[in-house]
Amino acid sequence: MLAGGESRRMGVPKALIDWRGEPLLAHVCRVVGEVADPVIVVAAAEQQLPPLPGVLVARDRSPGQGPLEALAAGLAMVPPGIPAVLVCPVDV
Numbered sequence: 001m002l003a004g005g006e007s008r009r010m011g012v013p014k015a016l017i018d019w020r021g022e023p024l025l026a027h028v029c030r031v032v033g034e035v036a037d038p039v040i041v042v043a044a045a046e047q048q049l050p051p052l053p054g055v056l057v058a059r060d061r062s063p064g065q066g067p068l069e070a071l072a073a074g075l076a077m078v079p080p081g082i083p084a085v086l087v088c089p090v091d092v
Contacts (some may be wrong), residue, residue: 001028002089003043009084014089023050036086039068042074 003015003025015025029052033039042058043049058073067081
């Protein structure tokens with residue numbers, strides 16, 4: 001899940017937007033984690049994240065380079081033998 005970015009359109013960081021009493025990112029990770037393992041979140045180097053139990057967190061290796069760099073950082077954390085990967089932004 002791509003959780004970085006500047007969150008200009010949201011007004012608050014995407015990862016921390018409240019969704020029914022929990023941070024949006026934590027909610028999405030919990031729901032996705034019911035059907036997928038591992039769940040990998042890619043965040044900006046300095047980005048604050050809510051607690052994400054059982055989630056692997058990658059940080060952008062080259063800050064400010066956009067979603068393709070984030071994608072590369074996340075894919076680098078995929079364990080061997082995983083047959084398929086779904087990539088999505090946290091706010092979809």
